[in-house]
Amino acid sequence: MNNEVTNNPIHSDSAQIIPHVLLLPEFVRFTKWYATPRQLREPETQKEFAKEIGVCEDTLTDWKRHPQFGLLVHQNLNEWMKEHIPDVIGGLFLKTQSEKCSAKDVDMFLRLSGLDMGKTEKK
Numbered sequence: 001m002n003n004e005v006t007n008n009p010i011h012s013d014s015a016q017i018i019p020h021v022l023l024l025p026e027f028v029r030f031t032k033w034y035a036t037p038r039q040l041r042e043p044e045t046q047k048e049f050a051k052e053i054g055v056c057e058d059t060l061t062d063w064k065r066h067p068q069f070g071l072l073v074h075q076n077l078n079e080w081m082k083e084h085i086p087d088v089i090g091g092l093f094l095k096t097q098s099e100k101c102s103a104k105d106v107d108m109f110l111r112l113s114g115l116d117m118g119k120t121e122k123k
Helices: 024-035 046-053 057-064 069-096 103-113
Strands: none
Touching: 024 046, 024 057, 024 069, 046 057, 069 103
8 A cells, every 4th residue: 555645635725715805714714703602702792803803893794794604604503513412412411310301301312312212103
């Protein structure tokens, strides 16, 4: 087997091309910040975020109107959610082990595992 390293870039190595955006790294960073649930955002407000990246708040408002903004936010949110699935399932499992557990919690855990015991096929 040949141990040579290939120079084929992986997807993340490719530069994103988004037309009509002058500050591309800041735009992409804003889509990631915007996709983060509000209670977890750092900084907390859009005004503070604008100041942190060195643009006026009106620029962020304009960026939200860009045709690619919603798509990037959606992609970032999906990535964020996938990264946190094990934590959510772990939290749900811990809840099923406590006195605060409800039948809904157990049902959700079983459905996530593929064992939907509460549903039977109707014939």
